[in-house]
Amino acid sequence: MGNKNKLKITILSLSLITVMAGAAVSPALGSISAFFSDVNPMLIKMILTVPGLFILALNLCFPIISRRLNTRAIAIIGLLLYTIGGTSGAFATNIYTLLVSRALVGMGVGLIMPLSTGLLAYYFQPQEQKKLMGYSVAMNNLGGIIAMALSGVLASISWNYSFYVYLTGVLVFILVLAFLPKASIGREGTKLEGSHIKDKFIYIAIMFLLNISFYLYIVNFSIVTCTEEIATAENVGILMSAQSVGALIMALFFGKFSKIFGENIKIFGISLFLIAYMMLYSLHNYSLYAFALVLCGMGFGTLMAWVNSKAVEGLKREHAPSIMAFVSMGMYLGQFLAPILSNLLSNKLGITSLRFPYILAIIVIIITFIMVCLEGRRQNEVYQEA
Numbered sequence: 199m200g201n202k203n204k205l206k207i208t209i210l211s212l213s214l215i216t217v218m219a220g221a222a223v224s225p226a227l228g229s230i231s232a233f234f235s236d237v238n239p240m241l242i243k244m245i246l247t248v249p250g251l252f253i254l255a256l257n258l259c260f261p262i263i264s265r266r267l268n269t270r271a272i273a274i275i276g277l278l279l280y281t282i283g284g285t286s287g288a289f290a291t292n293i294y295t296l297l298v299s300r301a302l303v304g305m306g307v308g309l310i311m312p313l314s315t316g317l318l319a320y321y322f323q324p325q326e327q328k329k330l331m332g333y334s335v336a337m338n339n340l341g342g343i344i345a346m347a348l349s350g351v352l353a354s355i356s357w358n359y360s361f362y363v364y365l366t367g368v369l370v371f372i373l374v375l376a377f378l379p380k381a382s383i384g385r386e387g388t389k390l391e392g393s394h395i396k397d398k399f400i401y402i403a404i405m406f407l408l409n410i411s412f413y414l415y416i417v418n419f420s421i422v423t424c425t426e427e428i429a430t431a432e433n434v435g436i437l438m439s440a441q442s443v444g445a446l447i448m449a450l451f452f453g454k455f456s457k458i459f460g461e462n463i464k465i466f467g468i469s470l471f472l473i474a475y476m477m478l479y480s481l482h483n484y485s486l487y488a489f490a491l492v493l494c495g496m497g498f499g500t501l502m503a504w505v506n507s508k509a510v511e512g513l514k515r516e517h518a519p520s521i522m523a524f525v526s527m528g529m530y531l532g533q534f535l536a537p538i539l540s541n542l543l544s545n546k547l548g549i550t551s552l553r554f555p556y557i558l559a560i561i562v563i564i565i566t567f568i569m570v571c572l573e574g575r576r577q578n579e580v581y582q583e584a
Contacts (some may be wrong), residue, residue, distance in 0.1 A: 201377075205321060206330070208377040211370045212273065212314035213337035215280060216307055222345035223287070224416055225435030226353035226360035228424045233357055237293045243417045243537040248297050249304030250534035253526065256308025260523035263309070268380040269317065269519075272309050277371045280306030284364025303364070304530075311526040316519025319510040320383060331507040332452025335499050339449060341366070342442035350435015383519050398521055400573050401509045402528040407566040408501055409532030410539065411471070414559040415441075415478065415494065417537045422552045428484055440488045444495025445502075452503040464504050464570050471497030472563045479556040508573075 223230075224246055231242045256263075263272060283302025290296035318330045345363045352359035395402075419438060423429040429437050448455070448467075456463050474494035481487055509525045510518045540555045 204377045205379075208373045209314065209317045209321070210330075210333055210337045211373050212310050212317075213334040214341040215364075215366055215370055216311045216314050216338060216341075222284075222342075222363050223349050223353075223360045225346055225350035225420055225438055226357045227417070227420045228434070229353050229357040229360075231421065234293050240537070240541055241293050241297070243541075244297060245300055246417050247413070247534045247537055248300040249307060250530035250532075252301045252304030253308040253311065253530040254534065256305055257312065257523040257527040257530070260308070260312050261520045264312075264383050264519065268382050269313055270374065270378045270380045273313055273374045273378055274371070276306045276309030276313075277367050277374060278306070279303070280310065281364055281367030281371065284367065285361055287361035287364075288358040290358075299361075306367075308526075308530075311529075312519045312523040315506050315510070315525075316383075316522040317381075319513070319518030319522075320381065320515045324511075327510065328456060328507045329453035331510075332449045332503045334449075334506065335452070335503040336446050336449035338502070339442040339445035339495065339499060343439045343446065346435045346439040346442060348435075350433065350438070353435065383516055395521070395524060398509050398524070400569065401505050402524050404501075404528075404566060404569050404573065405505050405525050406528035406532045407562055407569060408471075408498065408505070409529045410536045411475070411559040411562040411566065412498055413533045413536035414540055414555040414562070415475070418540070418552070418555045423487070425552060426482065428482060428487060437484070437488055438491065440491040441495035441498070444492035444497075445499030446495070448496045448499040449503050452500065455500070456504075456507075463500060464573075467497045467500030467504060468563065468567050468570055469497070470494075471501065472560065472567070473497075475556055475560050475563060479553055479560065 227242065227245065230245065231239065234242060267275075279302050283299050283304075283306060286302070287296055287299040290299060315331065315334055318334060319327055322330060344366070349360040349363050352362060420434050423434055423437065452463075455466075459466050470493050474490050474497060477486065477490035477493070481490060505525065506522070509521055513521060536555075540558055543558060544550070544554050
């Protein structure tokens with residue numbers, strides 16, 4: 199295997215453990231909730247969303263960190279925090295120590311996430327980038343399939359065991375040590391300007407909205423399906439992995455679908471996403487739920503790959519990791535705020551329905567659709583001026 203292919207595999211392996219970092223133990227959420235029965239339900243949901251808060255903090259500092267450390271050192275520190283923080287959750291004796299372990303996971307992913315996509319733009323030519331961005335999302339969801347299914351099986355033994363899924367970080371750590379070069383992406387003269395952020399802000403905003411809607415499903419699905427007896431605690435992880443299967447399929451073929459649909463690939467993706475949530479809200483059947491989750495994954499995978507590819511389009515390669523840090527901020531801010539927004543609105547409106555988060559997600563997806571249309575109009579104006 200050539201050095202270039204080894205580098206591709208190493209960078210893509212970073213994507214294997216990033217996006218699903220917070221959600222990896224979501225199949226165990228029902229069991230954790232039962233174990234900590236005297237704890238505020240909001241704190242239980244924060245097990246999935248606390249990582250997002252610390253990812254945000256590290257993403258915000260990433261341009262400064264990248265000027266002081268090379269990419270290999272950043273990746274190594276991030277992977278150590280991810281693996282140690284993730285697995286230490288298995289030994290937590292109260293909700294607060296568990297949340298501290300989740301904070302360490304977030305800090306690790308905050309360092310890894312900008313590299314997982316930014317280095318694809320740094321090391322590879324533009325003609326390869328769209329395909330590789332699709333592969334990056336595919337790796338996210340392959341990690342999701344493995345983590346969700348394995349976490350569900352482990353949680354059926356004990357909720358503590360579900361945290362051992364974070365041992366996957368060891369494999370990625372070995373690849374990074376062996377094959378990732380020591381690149382200095384934050385050297386003088388490569389600082390990201392405010393104009394770059396302004397130009398790419400619409401993609402940051404779309405990523406934010408996408409992840410609010412996605413995490414409204416993630417943090418509520420195990421509780422809804424177990425309470426309504428659509429699935430058991432033992433097989434909810436397998437059911438949830440159907441979403442990752444759909445995302446994996448679309449991400450693998452994102453490059454080909456982009457050639458077929460052109461700029462309409464975003465409309466195709468968001469349509470699938472909306473249909474999926476309408477099905478999740480209205481259906482009560484295990485098999486139909488699985489189909490809805492496949493559609494959800496297909497839509498989400500398409501949109502994630504599209505946003506990532508557009509965010510780095512036209513940038514100098516040195517700027518790509520830093521702009522992806524801001525895109526990552528949008529992603530994890532959405533993840534962190536999703537349950538807070540749901541709880542706040544349900545309490546204000548006096549809504550007790552377990553499925554209210556799905557209605558809220560549908561509204562957010564419609565807003566995202568409007569943003570996507572505005573992006574298309576903006577692109578047309580740029581082309582006309584050119």
